[in-house]
Amino acid sequence: MFRGVFTALITPFRNGEVDVEALENLVELQIRNGVSGLVPCGTTGETPTLSEEEDRLVISTVVRAADGRVPVIAGTGSNSTASAVKYTKMAEEVGADASLQVAPYYNKPTQEGLYRHFAAVAESTELSIILYNIPGRTGVAISPETMARLAEIPNVAGVKDSTLSMSVVSDIRRLCGEEFVILSGDDPMTLPVISLGGAGVISVVSNIAPGAVSEMVDAALSGDFARARELHYELLPLFRALFIETNPIPVKTAASLLGLCSDEMRLPLMPMTGDNLQKLREVLERSADLLPTPEEV
Template sequence: MFQGSMVAMVTPMYEDGSLAYAELDALLEWHIAQGTDAIVAVGTTGESATLDFDEHCAVIAHVVRQVAGRIPVIAGTGANSTSEAIALTCCAQEAGADACLLVTPYYNKPTQEGLYRHFRAVAEAVAIPQLLYNVPGRTAVDLKPATVARLAEIDNIVGLKEATGDLERAKSLLDLCGERITLLSGDDATAMEFILLGGKGNISVTANIAPQAMHELCAAALQGDRECAQRLNQPLAPLHQALFVESNPIPVKWALHEMGRISAGIRLPLTPLSEPLRAGLCEAMRQAGIL
């Protein structure tokens, strides 16, 4: 059910920080028309850290209504408080999301046993299919393959977004539990190789501004067509890098604003893309055929 190019979607905002629901609807329709395989709502790229609880649940419900079953909707519902993660996951289930994406608890740095018990508690409390999300560069905690293998025994833990970009880690995960859960890349720069190794898709930042290209790239890699996948990835490679010249989602929101697709809003403590970095991102967008 969860494969291909899944966009880690931005949450559009006006310059005063209020949510721009009409722009969100337009983005969703564009993604569906361009072939995006699933929507990930209110994840890291969706500024989940700056939305309050009610806004978080409201955006998920809005996305589910607008998509209306045409492609899967995966709701970001992770938190560093287990009780809050359960509450957000309940909201997503009630809204009709197809699955939830739960990031490792950040800042409090739990042990591997703590991570196991956290994810098990959410899975036992809420029946919705759940995908784990490992991004140690942002959370300061690393969900180890052995812990993933333990969690893969739980029926409604169905996948993992692995965002380390470490292909040796990907091989280890595929060896340990590749048949039991869906393994997804969370790193655009290495996603092609991840899928060619046996992963099922990519939860992508780049897909925010190049949805059709990312869909075609993932489809080629899923078919095992390395030559075609490399040809499609080559013009996107500078973009994969340029979208992380400052903390995500700063660059990608600026790029979408340049494309005329969203307003310039982004919430503090995030700020608009620094002026000296804008020309480089524009050049990467040109190389990708976007500008």
């Protein structure tokens, strides 16, 4: 189930509300272009600004639009264990296939606290659990040793790794075994992670270039690293441009420029302006052959 490209979906808004029609169209575009799965309500989906009702709406919309064609990994993590359990049960109720569980942020638990947090969530659900290790945002890292303990829980299936450390990825593979899924959490790190035994990527860039990112990952997973490297370097300007400001500002702006949705965001995030917007436009123009055609949109 967890192999290939899983798009960390943006959440389209219009006039302050979730734009359900645009979200449905995004799901269809992703599936038509070969992604392996969808991840609603992650960081890229502006989850911190969504209400509980909106979380349910977004996850249920993606599940309904996907219609069983690809798995849906719902972001249901929290820095409160009780809230993470509550949201995970909600995602299970509306038909998600798995849950993405971020390390509790701001309160900086110990490794034992992290273990007990994730264990409690896993024990509350039948869903598969993908851990999300992104210390740059959360302020705390899940150690490979803690992951090895968590990997012994039957429904803890793997990790989205955003540490930018191949040493950490190597230790995860060494300690957690071959069955434990490792997904890159950063588009530029996808090929190195796959080379160390990773299974793919939870991608931001695939929001606007699903076909190209899928082709790159498929090539790498099939052992054709020459083709995968070629595509990596073709995609590299997009990888960089979509992070010139805080994610998801650039990718949502890019999606708007391509006609996929509006560029409406919720404070404290703001749409791009000025020099960065011009740089993004220029990269999109130069990368046109990697992007959906107007007919596809």
